[in-house]
Amino acid sequence: MQWSEVLQTLLDTAGDILPIIVMIAAFQFVVIRRPMHNLRRVVIGFTYVLIGLTLFLLGLEQALFPLGRLMATQLTDPAFIYSGIEQIAGVIHWTDYYWVYIFAFAIGFSTTIAEPALMAVAIKAAQVSGGAIHAWGLRIAVALGVAIGITLGAYRIVTGLPIHYFIIVGYVLVVIQTFYAPRRIIPLAYDSGGVTTSTVTVPVVAALGLGLAETVPGRNVLIDGFGLIAFASLFPMMSVMAYAQISEYRAYRQRSKPPE
Amino acid sequence: MGCCAAGCACRTAFLKSKSFALLNTSLKALARPLIGSLRDLLPVIAVVVFFQLIVLQQPLPNLAQLLSGVALVVLGLTLFIQGLEMGLFPVGESLAHALARKGSLFWLLIFAFSLGFGTTIAEPALIAVAEEASEVAAEAGAIANSQSVQEAYADGLRLTVAFAVGFAILIGVIRIVNGWPMHWMIMGGYVLVVIITSFAPREIIGIAYDSGGVTTSTITVPLVTALGVGLASSIRGRSPMIDGFGLIAFASVTPIIFVMIFGMVVH
Numbered sequence: 001m002q003w004s005e006v007l008q009t010l011l012d013t014a015g016d017i018l019p020i021i022v023m024i025a026a027f028q029f030v031v032i033r034r035p036m037h038n039l040r041r042v043v044i045g046f047t048y049v050l051i052g053l054t055l056f057l058l059g060l061e062q063a064l065f066p067l068g069r070l071m072a073t074q075l076t077d078p079a080f081i082y083s084g085i086e087q088i089a090g091v092i093h094w095t096d097y098y099w100v101y102i103f104a105f106a107i108g109f110s111t112t113i114a115e116p117a118l119m120a121v122a123i124k125a126a127q128v129s130g131g132a133i134h135a136w137g138l139r140i141a142v143a144l145g146v147a148i149g150i151t152l153g154a155y156r157i158v159t160g161l162p163i164h165y166f167i168i169v170g171y172v173l174v175v176i177q178t179f180y181a182p183r184r185i186i187p188l189a190y191d192s193g194g195v196t197t198s199t200v201t202v203p204v205v206a207a208l209g210l211g212l213a214e215t216v217p218g219r220n221v222l223i224d225g226f227g228l229i230a231f232a233s234l235f236p237m238m239s240v241m242a243y244a245q246i247s248e249y250r251a252y253r254q255r256s257k258p259p260e
Numbered sequence: 261m262g263c264c265a266a267g268c269a270c271r272t273a274f275l276k277s278k279s280f281a282l283l284n285t286s287l288k289a290l291a292r293p294l295i296g297s298l299r300d301l302l303p304v305i306a307v308v309v310f311f312q313l314i315v316l317q318q319p320l321p322n323l324a325q326l327l328s329g330v331a332l333v334v335l336g337l338t339l340f341i342q343g344l345e346m347g348l349f350p351v352g353e354s355l356a357h358a359l360a361r362k363g364s365l366f367w368l369l370i371f372a373f374s375l376g377f378g379t380t381i382a383e384p385a386l387i388a389v390a391e392e393a394s395e396v397a398a399e400a401g402a403i404a405n406s407q408s409v410q411e412a413y414a415d416g417l418r419l420t421v422a423f424a425v426g427f428a429i430l431i432g433v434i435r436i437v438n439g440w441p442m443h444w445m446i447m448g449g450y451v452l453v454v455i456i457t458s459f460a461p462r463e464i465i466g467i468a469y470d471s472g473g474v475t476t477s478t479i480t481v482p483l484v485t486a487l488g489v490g491l492a493s494s495i496r497g498r499s500p501m502i503d504g505f506g507l508i509a510f511a512s513v514t515p516i517i518f519v520m521i522f523g524m525v526v527h
Binding site: 016017019020022023024027028031032034036037038041042043044045046047048049050051052053054055056057058059060061062063064065066067070071074075080099103106107110111113114115162163164167168171174175178186187190191193198199200201202203204206207210220221222223224225226227228229230232233 | 297299300301302303304306307308310311312315316318320321322325326327328329330331332333334335336337338339340341342343344345346347348350351352354355358359362367371374375377378379381382384385387388389392393396397399400402442443446447450453454457462463465466467469470472473474478479506508509512
């Protein structure tokens with residue numbers, strides 16, 4: 001790593017956080033017209049943000065992007081796919097990429113189940129629902145949603161089908177579910193799509209998609225490589241609403257059971 | 261004996277001293293986000309190592325570079341989150357509450373827009389994906405393969421997304437103030453996405469759909485949620501649960517529409 005690169009990243013980052021500093025200062029001193037509490041602490045905080053973001057972006061180039069691409073390249077390598085099997089006519093069927101799907105599922109599930117933002121939301125939802133929704137059940141629902149989403153996204157890249165067919169069908173399903181799901185869960189379900197894709201997960205998953213599109217024969221990186229994150233944000237909406245519907249149904253059956 | 265007592269007294273004095281307390285609290289304050297960012301990263305590492313050693317049965321290439329990169333990511337994320345909690349979050353939240361109480365719709369809307377815009381420009385995941393998208397677009401020949409054109413493309417993408425998120429938060433705040441039901445507006449957004457998709461160039465569709473999920477992470481979510489919940493609880497007749505959430509959902513739909521329009525202009 002060169003010092004000029006570090007300096008350049010630092011300058012770029014300073015430019016990135018400048019708008020929010022200007023905006024906060026303008027509202028604090030011009031609109032609200034109140035002095036800021038703990039100004040020193042706030043300044044130290046913004047310095048941490050600047051240094052932290054710079055280090056993160058430098059590490060991203062060195063570790064997270066290469067990791068995603070590396071896994072994609074290795075898992076789609078014909079030598080790995082055909083280890084032990086005799087290659088027939090050089091055509092790879094989409095089912096031969098099953099390790100790619102297993103990897104996509106594992107990455108989606110494991111990163112989501114450990115996501116701190118999700119834990120906070122799950123606990124809040126459990127309190128609001130009055131016990132019908134369990135925090136753990138909700139977390140598993142979201143994690144399954146992300147995992148299935150990324151797996152289906154990987155399948156789409158391998159087969160090269162157009163992304164908007166999947167997304168549009170997904171939207172239709174979300175809309176249908178919205179009419180049947182308990183009303184209180186709807187905003188939470190809609191938000192859970194965006195919350196789950198964390199800062200660490202996004203680069204790894206994006207690199208996985210681009211790597212897949214690069215190495216699977218016949219795919220265009222620009223057309224096929226993106227879209228995994230879109231899948232990962234769409235499916236949790238469905239799985240959260242489905243979970244709420246199932247738990248409501250079970251609570252309903254419990255109540256209507258005749259006393260023995 | 262006397263010497264030991266003096267030593268003890270000296271140690272107690274140090275333990276009681278202000279500088280030790282400051283050091284102690286700042287170390288403790290850093291420990292929590294450090295554990296948090298390790299926990300974020302650990303599942304990724306565990307899955308990759310499992311596949312590398314058990315399934316692929318190959319050593320990791322460039323191990324030293326990977327390890328130093330991971331260390332940078334953990335350290336960077338830790339400082340970043342700690343800095344957010346010290347600076348941006350308390351100030352942003354107090355501003356959101358103050359403006360919600362102030363009752364001036366004009367300033368509230370300007371605040372909503374600039375909050376969405378400013379936080380999205382600084383969002384690390386978006387910086388990463390925009391850069392990657394510009395490289396891929398240049399390699400595929402959709403834009404000229406030069407440093408300055410690539411940078412302009414990445415910046416254009418980020419500005420578009422930031423503008424879209426600002427717009428989304430603005431619309432979301434108007435919704436909370438008027439108490440409109442959310443799902444009709446989201447569905448309207450979906451219909452727009454579907455219509456514009458049929459006009460957009462194929463090269464931008466994947467990036468556009470992804471940008472919806474990318475925008476809403478570390479910085480944007482806590483501040484926007486604070487604005488929504490603060491607003492819903494300061495307006496009579498609004499429930500924080502039903503009206504307070506949902507700003508994020510808007511912010512995940514509008515970038516898709518705006519980025520596709522950006523694609524139509526650029527490609």
